[in-house]
Every structure is written in structure tokens, then in C-alpha cells.
Amino acid sequence: MITDARTVEEAIVSLYGPDVRIAARRGVAGGCIANGSQLELSDGHTLFAKSSDTLPPPMFAAEAVGLIAMQSQGGPRVPQPLAVRSETPGGFIVMEWIHSSRPLSGFHGTFGRRLARMHQSLVNDRFGFESDNYIGSTEQPNTWTNTWCEFFGVQRIGFQARLARDRGRIGSQLSKSIDALVGRIQLLLPEPRHPALLHGDLWGGNYLCDSTGNPVLIDPAVYYGHPEADLAMTELFGGFDAAFYRAYRDESPVDSGYSARRDLYNLYHMLNHLNIFGGSYLGSVQSIVASYS
Numbered sequence: 438m439i440t441d442a443r444t445v446e447e448a449i450v451s452l453y454g455p456d457v458r459i460a461a462r463r464g465v466a467g468g469c470i471a472n473g474s475q476l477e478l479s480d481g482h483t484l485f486a487k488s489s490d491t492l493p494p495p496m497f498a499a500e501a502v503g504l505i506a507m508q509s510q511g512g513p514r515v516p517q518p519l520a521v522r523s524e525t526p527g528g529f530i531v532m533e534w535i536h537s538s539r540p541l542s543g544f545h546g547t548f549g550r551r552l553a554r555m556h557q558s559l560v561n562d563r564f565g566f567e568s569d570n571y572i573g574s575t576e577q578p579n580t581w582t583n584t585w586c587e588f589f590g591v592q593r594i595g596f597q598a599r600l601a602r603d604r605g606r607i608g609s610q611l612s613k614s615i616d617a618l619v620g621r622i623q624l625l626l627p628e629p630r631h632p633a634l635l636h637g638d639l640w641g642g643n644y645l646c647d648s649t650g651n652p653v654l655i656d657p658a659v660y661y662g663h664p665e666a667d668l669a670m671t672e673l674f675g676g677f678d679a680a681f682y683r684a685y686r687d688e689s690p691v692d693s694g695y696s697a698r699r700d701l702y703n704l705y706h707m708l709n710h711l712n713i714f715g716g717s718y719l720g721s722v723q724s725i726v727a728s729y730s
Contacts, residue, residue, distance in 0.1 A: 438501065439520035439531075445476070445486050448520035448531050453480060470574050475534060483534040484519065490526035492574065497530040498523040499570035503657035504532070506566075506634060512555030513548065513644070513652040535655075536648040545677065548644070548652035549684030552636075556664040557689055559634035564588035566660040572638055575600070575709050579660045585629060588662065589705075590622040597708035606711050606719070614726050625701060625729065627692060632661035638706075639667045641676020665695055669702035700725045 442448035449457055461477035471487040478484065487497065501518035508515050520531040565588060566579035578596055582588035598615040601607045607615075636643065637658030645653040668691065671677045685691075704725045711718040 438518055440498075440522075442520055442522060443524075443527070444522075445488070445520075445529055445531060448522075448529075449476075449478065449484075452519055452531075453478065453482065456480075457482075476531075483536075484531055485516070485534045486529055486531045488527075488529035490528075492525065492528060493571070493576070494523045494525045494528060496523075496571050496574075497521050497528050499568065500530055500657065501532075502568065503570060503637075503659040506659050507555065507559070507636065507654055507657055509555045509558045511551060511558065513551045513654045514647060515654050535645055535653050537645045537653075538648050538650065540646040541650055543680075544646055544650055544652065545679075545681040546684040547650075548677075549681040549686075550688045551652055552667070553664075553685045553688035556633040556635070556667070560631045561634070561661040562632065564632045564661050565592070570658055570660075572658040572706075572709055573713055575712055577637070577658055577660070584623075585632070585663050586623040586626050589626060589666070589702075590619040593705045594622070594708070595619050597705060597712060600712050601708055601722075604712060606716070607722070611723060611726065614730060618726060618729055622701075626663070626698060627694075629663040629665075633664045634659055635662045635664065635667045637662075637667070639670045640674045641671075664689070665691065665698060666702045666705075668695070669699040670706055672699060673703050673706060701729055 439448050439451045442451055449459060457478055457480045459476050460479045463475045465473045465475050470492060471489045474486045476484040476486055498521050501521045504515050504518050516532040516535055518530060518532045522529050563581045563583060564585055565581040569579050570577050578592045598612060602612045636654055637660055638656060643656045645655060647653050707718055707721045707725060711722055
């Protein structure tokens with residue numbers, strides 16, 4: 438992967454040679470925090486690039502690391518990162534272009550099975566990741582930790598709650614309630630059979646169906662954690678068919694009591710949305726905290 442190119446054009450030359458240029462550039466969705474482009478090259482290749490002059494410098498490199506980490510035999514397809522620049526202004530990532538299509542019958546079942554296989558095959562003996570990364574535009578700490586409850590309590594709920602308090606998003610009473618929840622999280626969450634690599638931000642906007650009908654994972658926020666955390670987020674905003682959940686459970690049974698834990702996992706994402714987007718998510722945070730008090 439090219440890491441020393443100063444521009445997308447320079448990366449193209451490094452990848453394909455001095456005679457190859459960008460013949461056409463079309464704006465496409467690149468997420469809510471970066472500018473996305475489809476690049477048509479003069480030699481016939483098609484690539485995808487994301488860029489930003491304002492995002493934190495390490496964000497695109499963290500995305501590339503996450504994409505590489507999720508590649509697994511039998512798991513969902515993952516775009517191959519080709520070049521990255523972690524400088525601002527001028528940061529970017531270039532990756533293969535995924536020709537997408539509408540999901541057809543059987544897609545969601547295939548997706549559920551392949552996600553379960555990824556969770557089963559990409560495992561570790563500790564929770565966290567080799568480096569910190571990002572969840573949206575928010576830093577996501579991933580310090581290696583020996584237990585899931587400590588990791589999720591401190592580096593997920595606790596970290597986001599501190600950000601929310603420091604930014605004035607939550608008051609002292611709600612902050613104390615969240616601290617109390619973190620203090621007894623070991624009574625609420627089970628330890629998994631093994632730490633599994635999670636996508637980390639698995640909502641309906643972070644997967645595609647490629648031209649052959651296969652699922653593709655994009656925009657990761659990876660770490661090793663409990664697979665239930667990925668499943669919980671799929672239920673937060675919708676976009677996943679019932680066949681997805683049936684196929685996942687057929688491939689990898691989900692422990693009893695998951696439905697009672699789902700909202701606690703999603704408290705992390707509600708706090709992150711509160712920190713990024715503001716007060717419209719405060720009610721959801723308050724409701725979840727109250728339900729576990």
C-alpha cells in the first residue's frame with residue numbers, strides 16, 4: 438500500500454505508472470465527514486477516493502488498517518486499500534472501487550453467515566486493538582484489556598461519557614448515573630468465548646451489495662470485543678433483514694439474554710452521536726441509562 442504519496446494523482450502514478458492519469462472524477466457519497474470520489478483512470482481502472490482537509494490526520498490510515506484487519510476467509514468482502522496520506526490539510530485514502538447493486542433474495546442470509554464467520558475466525562486473546570482509531574470523527578481508544586467488561590465500561594461508555602461531560606452535553610446527575618452504571622457493568626454483560634474482531638460501526642450505511650450479490654463491509658471502526666456489540670448496532674437504525682439474524686444465529690448461536698443487553702451496547706453509539714451531533718440524542722441516552730438503573 439502506498440503511504441508516501443502527497444496527492445491522489447501522485448498515488449495513481451506510484452500504483453499504475455507515469456502514463457496513467459485520472460480521466461474522470463465523479464463525486465459520490467463518502468460518508469458524512471469526508472468527500473468521496475469515483476476515479477476513472479486512463480488505463481480503465483476505477484478507484485474510490487476519500488479526502489478531507491479538516492479530519493484528524495491519522496483517520497485515513499486508521500481506516501486502511503481496519504479494512505486490512507477485516508479481511509478473512511469466508512467473511513464479507515472488504516475493499517482493498519491502495520494508498521493513504523495521513524496529513525492535514527490534504528489527507529486521503531484510495532481503495533478499489535466496488536461496483537454495487539441492489540440486494541437480491543438471499544443477500545441478507547449470506548451477509549449474516551459471513552459476518553458470523555468473520556467473528557469466529559478473526560480472534561484474539563485480549564480486548565482492544567493494535568492502535569487507536571475513530572468512530573465517526575470521534576477518537577476511539579483501544580488499549581489492550583484482559584476483560585470485556587472492563588474494556589467496554591472504561592474505553593467505550595466511560596470514555597464517551599467523559600467527552601459528553603467535558604463538552605457540556607450531559608449534566609452532573611446523568612454523568613453520575615453513567616458512572617454508577619459503568620461501576621456495575623460486570624453484573625450486566627457476559628464475557629464472550631473469545632474476543633472477536635468487530636466492524637465496530639455496523640449500521641445500515643456501512644455495508645454494500647457488490648455486483649455479484651455479495652456483502653461488502655466499509656468504513657470500519659475495528660476492535661476485538663464481544664460479537665454481540667456488532668449485532669446490537671445493526672438493530673439501532675435498521676437496514677438489516679430478519680434473514681440476516683436467522684443466518685447469523687444458525688452459524689454462531691447468540692447467548693440467552695442478548696435482547697436485554699442490546700441497549701447497553703448501543704449506549705456507546707448514542708453517546709457518540711450526542712457528542713458529534715448534539716442534544717437531539719440526549720433523550721435516548723437518558724432513556725437507556727434509566728432502563729439499567
